[in-house]
Amino acid sequence: MLKKIADRSRERGFTLIELMIVVAIIGILAAIAIPKFADLVRKAQEGKTRGNLTAMRGALSIYYGDNDGTYPQDNLAILTTNTKYLKATPQAHVPAISTENNTGHAATTTVTTFATVAASSNTDTGVWAYVDNTTNSDWGDVRIGCTHNDSKATVWNTR
DSSP: OHHHHHHHHHHSSOOHHHHHHHHHHHHHHHHHHHHHHHHHHHHHHHHHHHHHHHHHHHHHHHHHHHTTSOOOSSSSGGGGSSSSSOSSOOOBOOOOBGGGTBOOOOOBOOEEEESSHHHHTTOOSSEEEEEOOTTSTTTTOEEEEOOSBOTTSOBGGGO
C-alpha cells in the first residue's frame, strides 16, 4: 500500500526540469512575438494617419465642389464648422521608427497653413500642412508635415 502511494506521488505534476523547459520555450516565443506586435502597432498607426489624410483630402474635394471651385482660405476650420464635411479635424500621428532615424511626432489635429508646397515640405512638426495661397497652383493641397520616412521608406510629406 505504501508503495502505491509513493508511485502515485511521483506520477503527479511536472519535474523542475520540465517546468524550466516550458518557461524557456514561452520566453523564446515572447522574444519573437513582441517585436512583431510592436511593428504591427506602428503600421496600424501609419495606416490610420494615411486614412485620415484621405479623409481630409476628400472633405476638401467636396468643399471645392460645393463652393464653385474655391478651397478654404483658412486653417481648414471651416470644414468642421457645421460638420458637413468633417465632424472634427482628424489626427495626424507619425509614429517613431528606430531603423529610419525617425523619432516620430505626437498625435495632433493642428493645421498649419503655407504659401507653397515647397514651404510646407520643410516643416517637421507632424501637423497637417495646408497650402492656402489662392495664387499658387498648389492651392488646396494638404499633406503631413514630416520630413521622416514611414515604414515603407517614403517621406511623409510627399504623400
